[in-house]
Amino acid sequence: MTTPLKISPDPRNESMKITVRKNGPYHVSGGIPLKTVEVIYDDDGNCRTWNETKTYPLQQQQYALCRCGLSKEKPFCDGAHAPAHFVGTEAGDRKPFQKGAGITPGPFLTLADNEHLCAHAGFCQRAGGIGNLVTSPDPDAREIAIEEGGNCPSGRLVVSDTATGEAIEPDLEKSIAVIEDPVHGKHGPLWVQGGIPVIAVDGKAYEVRNRVTLCRCGRSKNKPFCDGSHLEE
Numbered sequence: 260m261t262t263p264l265k266i267s268p269d270p271r272n273e274s275m276k277i278t279v280r281k282n283g284p285y286h287v288s289g290g291i292p293l294k295t296v297e298v299i300y301d302d303d304g305n306c307r308t309w310n311e312t313k314t315y316p317l318q319q320q321q322y323a324l325c326r327c328g329l330s331k332e333k334p335f336c337d338g339a340h341a342p343a344h345f346v347g348t349e350a351g352d353r354k355p356f357q358k359g360a361g362i363t364p365g366p367f368l369t370l371a372d373n374e375h376l377c378a379h380a381g382f383c384q385r386a387g388g389i390g391n392l393v394t395s396p397d398p399d400a401r402e403i404a405i406e407e408g409g410n411c412p413s414g415r416l417v418v419s420d421t422a423t424g425e426a427i428e429p430d431l432e433k434s435i436a437v438i439e440d441p442v443h444g445k446h447g448p449l450w451v452q453g454g455i456p457v458i459a460v461d462g463k464a465y466e467v468r469n470r471v472t473l474c475r476c477g478r479s480k481n482k483p484f485c486d487g488s489h490l491e492e
């Protein structure tokens with residue numbers, strides 16, 4: 260059993276939250292930094308790392324991010340969801356991460372894998388795949404597994420130390436990253452980093468996690484979370 264990452268409350272950031280609006284955008288409050296990150300591939304075509312390519316100067320503490328995929332001012336909402344009669348109904352499954360995760364124990368690391376949250380970013384496939392890496396006795400495999408797990412934007416994959424049960428999480432500042440993949444011409448989800456609360460339309464909070472991806476194409480069947488539907492464009 261892995262130990263879930265503890266997100267320490269930070270009084271400076273208590274007002275930061277993302278609220279899902281009914282059939283509308285994400286309302287962002289608390290002056291959450293907004294940036295764009297791009298997928299970087301290695302020479303073999305594997306997803307390897309992230310490159311920050313843009314930071315948005317925020318004029319206001321609050322702003323609205325498009326959830327329907329129709330805005331001409333992406334990533335911001337321009338109101339296009341209303342005339343389009345966007346239906347943004349949430350999936351309703353609010354099980355905590357650990358309840359839906361399969362566990363693969365290995366000599367150094369244990370992998371918790373909640374497929375339900377997959378955004379199909381593809382960082383987990385290099386060097387034989389993270390499932391094989393965590394079961395390997397090779398210390399190099401351990402390092403690659405930690406890297407692959409930490410680069411998984413949706414947090415589907417959480418690697419922990421087998422001996423202690425402590426999750427090994429990347430140190431992410433509270434921010435929202437708009438994912439772009441210019442190599443394949445794909446516009447990915449919103450990557451919510453650092454443990455920012457996401458509040459559902461009914462006012463209840465989803466589990467706060469270090470890494471979460473929110474749908475911004477409007478087509479996910481697991482709204483508000485990304486399910487990789489943007490790749491079908």
Ligand code: FES
Nearest residue numbers: 325326327336339
């Ligand atoms: S949610 Fe408002 S334009 Fe997309």
